[in-house]
Amino acid sequence: xxxxxxxxxxxxxxxxxxxxxxxxxxxxxxxxxxxxxxxxxxxxxxxxxxxxxxxxxxxxxxxxxxxxxxxxxxxxxxxxxxxxxxxxxxxxxxxxxxxxxxxxxxxxxxxxxxxxxxxxxxxxxxxxxxxxxxxxxxxxxxxxxxxxxxxxxxxxxxxxxxxxxxxxxxxxxxxxxxxxxxxxxxxxxxxxxxxxxxxxxxxxxxxxxxxxxxxxxxxxxxxxxxxxxxxxxxxxxxxxxxxxxxxxxxxxxxxxxxxxxxxxxxxxxxxxxxxxxxxxxxxxxxxxxxxxxxxxxxxxxxxxxxxxxxx
Amino acid sequence: xxxxxxxxxxxxxxxxxxxxxxxxxxxxxxxxxxxxxxxxxxxxxxxxxxxxxxxxxxxxxxxxxxxxxxxxxxxxxxxxxxxxxxxxxxxxxxxxxxxxxxxxxxxxxxxxxxxxxxxxxxxxxxxxxxxxxxxxxxxxxxxxxxxxxxxxxxxxxxxxxxxxxxxxxxxxxxxxxxxxxxxxxxxxxxxxxxxxxxxxxxxxxxxxxxxxxxxxxxxxxxxxxxxxxxxxxxxxxxxxxxxxxxxxxxxxxxxxxxxxxxxxxxxxxxxxxxxxxxxxxxxxxxxxxxxxxxxxxxxxxxxx
Numbered sequence: 001x002x003x004x005x006x007x008x009x010x011x012x013x014x015x016x017x018x019x020x021x022x023x024x025x026x027x028x029x030x031x032x033x034x035x036x037x038x039x040x041x042x043x044x045x046x047x048x049x050x051x052x053x054x055x056x057x058x059x060x061x062x063x064x065x066x067x068x069x070x071x072x073x074x075x076x077x078x079x080x081x082x083x084x085x086x087x088x089x090x091x092x093x094x095x096x097x098x099x100x101x102x103x104x105x106x107x108x109x110x111x112x113x114x115x116x117x118x119x120x121x122x123x124x125x126x127x128x129x130x131x132x133x134x135x136x137x138x139x140x141x142x143x144x145x146x147x148x149x150x151x152x153x154x155x156x157x158x159x160x161x162x163x164x165x166x167x168x169x170x171x172x173x174x175x176x177x178x179x180x181x182x183x184x185x186x187x188x189x190x191x192x193x194x195x196x197x198x199x200x201x202x203x204x205x206x207x208x209x210x211x212x213x214x215x216x217x218x219x220x221x222x223x224x225x226x227x228x229x230x231x232x233x234x235x236x237x238x239x240x241x242x243x244x245x246x247x248x249x250x251x252x253x254x255x256x257x258x259x260x261x262x263x264x265x266x267x268x269x270x271x272x273x274x275x276x277x278x279x280x281x282x283x284x285x286x287x288x289x290x291x292x293x294x295x296x297x298x299x300x301x302x303x304x305x306x307x308x309x310x311x
Numbered sequence: 312x313x314x315x316x317x318x319x320x321x322x323x324x325x326x327x328x329x330x331x332x333x334x335x336x337x338x339x340x341x342x343x344x345x346x347x348x349x350x351x352x353x354x355x356x357x358x359x360x361x362x363x364x365x366x367x368x369x370x371x372x373x374x375x376x377x378x379x380x381x382x383x384x385x386x387x388x389x390x391x392x393x394x395x396x397x398x399x400x401x402x403x404x405x406x407x408x409x410x411x412x413x414x415x416x417x418x419x420x421x422x423x424x425x426x427x428x429x430x431x432x433x434x435x436x437x438x439x440x441x442x443x444x445x446x447x448x449x450x451x452x453x454x455x456x457x458x459x460x461x462x463x464x465x466x467x468x469x470x471x472x473x474x475x476x477x478x479x480x481x482x483x484x485x486x487x488x489x490x491x492x493x494x495x496x497x498x499x500x501x502x503x504x505x506x507x508x509x510x511x512x513x514x515x516x517x518x519x520x521x522x523x524x525x526x527x528x529x530x531x532x533x534x535x536x537x538x539x540x541x542x543x544x545x546x547x548x549x550x551x552x553x554x555x556x557x558x559x560x561x562x563x564x565x566x567x568x569x570x571x572x573x574x575x576x577x578x579x580x581x582x583x584x585x586x587x588x589x590x591x592x593x594x595x596x597x598x599x600x601x602x603x604x605x606x607x608x609x610x611x612x613x614x615x
Binding site: 142146149150152153154155157158159161162165186189190192193194197228229232233236239240243246247251263266267270271273274280284288291292295302306 | 322325326327329330333334337338340341342443446447449451452454455457458459462466492495496499500503504507538539541542543546556557571572575576583586587590591594595598605609
């Protein structure tokens with residue numbers, strides 16, 4: 001650049017900006033919240049979004065399916081037992097002549113409710129307790145871990161029976177509460193393990209140095225960072241819970257017959273699987289689709305929640 | 312070191328003591344009476360109760376039980392007349408333990424390998440293939456998988472015996488049914504935990520200094536990604552060795568699993584207590600070992 005090309009500015013060529021015209025410094029785009037950001041990343045994950053739609057469809061059938069034909073889930077009809085799927089009974093009938101279409105969707109109500117709430121609630125309890133235990137450490141950690149040891153040692157069937165006596169057995173609500181009260185220990189232990197690993201990391205130390213309160217660090221720094229791994233645990237425990245209900249009703253603690261649930265339908269059809277495979281396959285497919293979707297949604301959420309995996 | 316271990320052992324003993332106490336009183340809260348029976352005269356029922364000490368006030372029952380527990384006596388089972396609880400456990404536990412451990416060792420090895428493969432091929436075919444398998448493995452519980460396997464392998468192909476216990480080939484099917492969930496769970500957790508550390512600085516350093524990828528994976532990534540998996544190992548080992556109600560009743564295996572359910576539904580107090588204490592001691596021991604292992608693997612959480 002030589003001298004002759006040097007630009008010369010004349011002060012008179014500039015006008016001072018009028019007051020209040022500084023809009024260009026402001027952020028025009030809407031501020032994205034943490035969850036807005038998560039949603040934006042989630043939307044990019046095709047399988048997860050499709051799964052979300054399929055789950056929506058599942059919920060639709062579970063809510064409206066039983067109303068779509070004239071049968072109900074409890075009336076026996078001995079003139080048409082063990083029918084294969086046909087125009088009248090879309091999913092066939094069982095050994096008491098009950099319409100399986102209605103029973104499958106009616107059962108889905110209970111199973112879905114239990115699968116979702118009886119995993120999320122204990123997870124929330126476990127994360128909170130595990131987070132506090134891991135972060136505070138010392139005597140409190142020691143105490144909480146020993147309490148968990150004791151609670152895990154007591155056979156869960158004992159609490160189940162006692163809780164059913166207190167809460168009254170036989171409905172989905174009771175089951176959700178009972179499973180929540182008895183099922184948080186594993187998640188607390190796992191969250192604690194993750195928090196122990198995270199709490200010496202720089203971002204936590206930085207927050208501590210800036211004077212953040214322990215509650216804030218646990219809620220905003222530690223737990224979001226454990227979510228990625230815990231989401232896997234959550235989606236994994238869902239089918240277990242569905243079949244735990246079937247097991248409970250087998251020993252008389254679950255949902256009382258004739259109310260169906262997927263677990264129960266599969267269990268009772270498993271015994272006649274060789275002769276009436278459709279009775280077994282249809283609810284199995286429902287459970288498998290639900291599980292696949294919830295798992296894929298879980299994967300999508302994991303990728304969206306974990307800032308380290310966002311690209 | 313000795314002081315550290317003895318402190319841990321003391322705490323473990325206290326845990327078992329609290330566990331036994333809590334279970335003792337919780338079980339008594341369950342309404343019902345194991346001796347109530349219309350066909351047996353009341354006088355005989357009272358005599359039975361007296362034999363098991365159930366006619367005494369609760370605090371006295373508790374003290375007697377704890378005293379016997381210290382001597383290592385777990386009492387007689389109520390439903391399995393004439394047999395001691397120690398007897399029952401000594402007979403059934405080795406069966407469940409053998410099946411459980413075999414299943415767990417294979418499940419851990421396969422699950423961890425699958426998890427590493429998934430993480431290595433993230434978003435490619437092997438990843439999707441193994442993940443679908445894993446999801447199916449989680450979605451198919453033993454109640455579903457058992458009948459299917461039995462039909463295919465036992466009835467149609469006649470490769471494996473349908474039920475029973477004793478020969479090695481009778482162990483294969485129950486071990487698969489028992490282990491599939493663990494394989495699937497480990498695949499997913501391992502994948503997630505491997506992925507969570509791929510972007511860590513020490514992995515980048517290891518790669519940057521020119522280590523071959525296989526060494527980076529095995530020496531750096533694998534070891535570190537075990538950290539979130541290990542805390543569950545204690546519980547996993549303990550629960551799998553105690554036997555599974557569903558699998559054992561499905562394959563007619565004389566293991567411990569069914570007693571955990573039967574004893575409670577029968578209100579067989581000595582057996583419930585005996586099993587709980589046994590399981591408690593086992594669980595606490597496993598957790599102790601896992602705690603030590605945890606420190607060995609991750610120096611960041613090593614106890615000072």
